Amino acid sequence: MPTTKKESIQFGFMMCFGMVFFMTIYNFYLNGMIGELTLIEGISDFLIGFAIAFILDLFIVGPNAKKIAFKLTAKTTNKVYRILSISICMVIGMAFFMSIYGLVTTYIHNGFTTSSILSDYLSVFGKNFMMALPLQIIIMGPLVRFLFVKYVKSTKVVSV
Template identity: 55%
Template sequence: MPETKKEGFYFGLMMCFGMVCVMTFYNLSTNGLMGEMTLIELLMSLLVGYIIALLFEMIVVGPIAKKITFRLPFNKSHKWKIILILSTCMVIGMVFFMSFYGLIMSYANSGSMEHSFLREYVSLFIKNVIVAFPLQLLIIGPLVRWLFVKYVKTNKPMSAKAQ
């Protein structure tokens, strides 16, 4: 997909934006906070979550996911295999970090937890993976790849340039 650092940056911005928007609304609704927040609080939550997710994606998860993906022994001539493995690594890594963020924010808002931190974290991690994995593979991933190729990618195939 992205072939240059600039393209990679834009692709990351787009992918992160889509995932953070949906996952933020999912987590707010599962915690019963959708009707409790003002529009400004909601926008601030989205903005802060987006910035944190983007930093994790660019600095930690993205580079590690790429290293893992390209070191695994599989036929890399099949683009769909690369996308599937890279997306899986990204989802697991991002859910790992963003579940910590979500749990910390939840604790900051409520001031207490029902169970131990570890139990709350594992529960949140599992719930987020169950939603984030299909969301990434079936909705956000394909949508962002399509938008990226249509509006951002500079090295479009010759047939696309002729149109």
């Protein structure tokens, strides 16, 4: 897919935007915040989440997910296996870190509501992972790859 650093950043931007947009709405729904937040609060929560996710994608989760996925698929030439393994590794990593972010912001807004941070985290991670994996594999992954190839990917013109 992306072959240059610029293309990689553009692809990551598109993917993060879509995933964070839908996951933000999903988490607002789970926490009963739809109708409670103002439009400005919702947009600011989205923008903060997007900035954190994009930084994680560029510097921590993205590079490590690709290393792991390439090791797992080293003996295959099937692109579908590579794409799926990168997607799964990315979802695991992003759900791990973004669930920490979500739990921290929930605690900041609502305080501690249970006695176990670990059980709260595992609950948030499980809910986010269950939504993010199919969202990534079935909807956002194919959609972003299509849009990227159609509108962003540089095409080389060969003159005759």
